[in-house]
Amino acid sequence: xxxxxxxxxxxxxxxxxxxxxxxxxxxxxxxxxxxxxxxxxxxxxxxxxxxxxxxxxxxxxxxxxxxxxxxxxxxxxxxxxxxxxxxxxxxxxxxxxxxxxxxxxxxxxxxxxxxxxxxxxxxxxxxxxxxxxxxxxxxxxxxxxxxxxxxxxxxxxxxxxxxxxxxxxxxxxxxxxxxxxxxxxxxxxxxxxxxxxxxxxxxxxxxxxxxxxxxxxxxxxxxxxxxxxxxxxxxxxxxxxxxxxxxxxxxxxxxxxxxxxxxxxxxxx
Amino acid sequence: xxxxxxxxxxxxxxxxxxxxxxxxxxxxxxxxxxxxxxxxxxxxxxxxxxxxxxxxxxxxxxxxxxxxxxxxxxxxxxxxxxxxxxxxxxxxxxxxxxxxxxxxxxxxxxxxxxxxxxxxxxxxxxxxxxxxxxxxxxxxxxxxxxxxxxxxxxxxxxxxxxxxxxxxxxxxxxxxxxxxxxxxxxxxxxxxxxxxxxxxxxxxxxxxxxxxxxxxxxxxxxxxxxxxxxxxxxxxxxxxxxxxxxxxx
Numbered sequence: 001x002x003x004x005x006x007x008x009x010x011x012x013x014x015x016x017x018x019x020x021x022x023x024x025x026x027x028x029x030x031x032x033x034x035x036x037x038x039x040x041x042x043x044x045x046x047x048x049x050x051x052x053x054x055x056x057x058x059x060x061x062x063x064x065x066x067x068x069x070x071x072x073x074x075x076x077x078x079x080x081x082x083x084x085x086x087x088x089x090x091x092x093x094x095x096x097x098x099x100x101x102x103x104x105x106x107x108x109x110x111x112x113x114x115x116x117x118x119x120x121x122x123x124x125x126x127x128x129x130x131x132x133x134x135x136x137x138x139x140x141x142x143x144x145x146x147x148x149x150x151x152x153x154x155x156x157x158x159x160x161x162x163x164x165x166x167x168x169x170x171x172x173x174x175x176x177x178x179x180x181x182x183x184x185x186x187x188x189x190x191x192x193x194x195x196x197x198x199x200x201x202x203x204x205x206x207x208x209x210x211x212x213x214x215x216x217x218x219x220x221x222x223x224x225x226x227x228x229x230x231x232x233x234x235x236x237x238x239x240x241x242x243x244x245x246x247x248x249x250x251x252x253x254x255x256x257x258x259x260x261x262x263x264x265x266x267x268x269x
Numbered sequence: 270x271x272x273x274x275x276x277x278x279x280x281x282x283x284x285x286x287x288x289x290x291x292x293x294x295x296x297x298x299x300x301x302x303x304x305x306x307x308x309x310x311x312x313x314x315x316x317x318x319x320x321x322x323x324x325x326x327x328x329x330x331x332x333x334x335x336x337x338x339x340x341x342x343x344x345x346x347x348x349x350x351x352x353x354x355x356x357x358x359x360x361x362x363x364x365x366x367x368x369x370x371x372x373x374x375x376x377x378x379x380x381x382x383x384x385x386x387x388x389x390x391x392x393x394x395x396x397x398x399x400x401x402x403x404x405x406x407x408x409x410x411x412x413x414x415x416x417x418x419x420x421x422x423x424x425x426x427x428x429x430x431x432x433x434x435x436x437x438x439x440x441x442x443x444x445x446x447x448x449x450x451x452x453x454x455x456x457x458x459x460x461x462x463x464x465x466x467x468x469x470x471x472x473x474x475x476x477x478x479x480x481x482x483x484x485x486x487x488x489x490x491x492x493x494x495x496x497x498x499x500x501x502x503x504x505x506x507x508x509x510x511x512x513x514x515x516x517x518x
Contacts, residue, residue, distance in 0.1 A: 036354070036357065038354075151373050152372075152373065153367075154366075154367045154368075154372050154373075155372055157367045158367050158368065161353060161357070161359070161364065161367070162348070162351060162352075162353065164316075164319075164321050164346070164348055165346055165348065165351075165416075165419070165420075167319075167320070167321060168319050168320075168321070168344050168345075168346040168429075169344070169345075169346070169368060169423070170344075171372075212356065212358060215358040216358055216360070216403055217358055217359065217360045217363055217401075217403075218358060218359050218360070218363050219363070219377045220358065221358045222377075
């Protein structure tokens with residue numbers, strides 16, 4: 001059996017490791033807001049709209065990153081706008097958007113000629129096929145995301161706690177909500193190649209939910225989310241290489257394991 | 270100077286008036302209580318003034334028209350019920366700290382100045398021992414005090430309180446209204462207070478505004494709240510109760 005140092009000497013493993021660390025920090029960091037705002041279903045709809053975007057990109061000959069991001073942002077804003085303008089609950093609006101993107105994605109897939117394996121790679125993710133360009137894209141997105149979230153952490157936290165109080169205190173609630181949705185769409189889109197459309201939501205939610213189980217403060221919630229995300233990424237990737245299993249699902253299962261471990265410890269108050 | 274002037278304020282939902290043609294003004298530094306039966310539109314009135322629900326009519330604060338929250342007037346608001354996830358991992362000092370300017374700052378490391386300011390705010394409202402407690406573990410009275418601390422972070426000129434002591438025990442209510450009275454006297458805060466408790470109105474409010482969708486009466490509590498007004502708004506039983514309150518005073 002190969003040793004860890006032998007595995008790490010392979011460039012594709014190095015890239016995969018770097019990708020899992022970056023996404024392992026990025027997804028749970030944004031996931032903190034997703035969990036606190038109870039937006040799990042929203043992030044699921046966004047990842048599936050990225051799927052429709054990829055299918056549309058394949059049909060129109062547009063770069064997948066561009067088409068998936070464009071549709072993810074469009075759907076995120078659509079959900080925010082319709083929830084605001086109608087009396088429908090956000091849950092219902094997300095359900096409608098979710099159905100629409102799945103149906104559209106499947107319809108467009110049916111219009112494509114031949115069997116497109118490249119599209120299915122997005123469905124399940126392929127961390128071992130991550131390129132230098134992908135790494136650069138994740139890195140830039142990460143820097144941008146951290147800059148936005150950390151700069152606007154206070155207003156984002158205020159609108160998460162209570163929208164009415166935030167509005168009275170002069171915070172532009174609509175602007176910050178749209179900004180948060182934009183960031184979630186961005187993070188989901190760049191993470192697709194790592195764990196795939198089906199599992200990307202898990203990486204957003206599970207480490208943050210595990211952190212919420214044991215965190216007593218907001219600072220701890222976000223730092224523990226990132227620690228659990230990185231641990232899941234590294235252990236999951238190395239485990240998948242050793243056990244010859246699919247990397248994305250192994251990473252997610254490690255994070256689920258961490259979640260159950262945190263369930264053993266009651267929250268400190 | 271008037272801290273708040275409201276003219277012909279109306280809130281309509283599906284052609285039904287929730288608030289109809291309300292006109293009143295509040296002098297700076299006063300405590301005004303808004304009273305009325307359940308469903309009278311008190312919360313809606315306050316929300317309309319704050320721009321949280323659509324309304325017609327005109328509102329000005331400290332002489333400046335208050336339109337779409339663009340007037341940069343510092344306002345504090347304590348809603349009737351603060352609905353939040355009790356498992357929200359947020360400490361008292363973090364919650365108050367999120368309101369402390371500058372808004373664009375690194376959130377997890379507070380400067381000494383910021384820490385001291387948060388401590389002084391918590392001390393003002395008497396919850397300095399709760400700084401590191403999770404907000405989900407606070408009692409109703411403690412939480413209301415923390416929300417007051419959060420509401421006064423930016424030194425507001427006017428504070429809106431929507432039934433702030435509902436669900437708080439008698440002792441907690443006493444301490445709460447003493448705090449409100451102290452903030453009014455020490456900081457010169459204008460306070461708009463919704464209350465169901467007429468005892469509180471008589472003890473703490475300079476003026477009262479009685480409404481049941483429309484304005485019924487306004488003025489000093491002893492003058493405006495006549496037996497007829499109380500009976501017409503709350504019924505015969507409350508009229509007798511108020512009478513006994515007066516006798517005790």
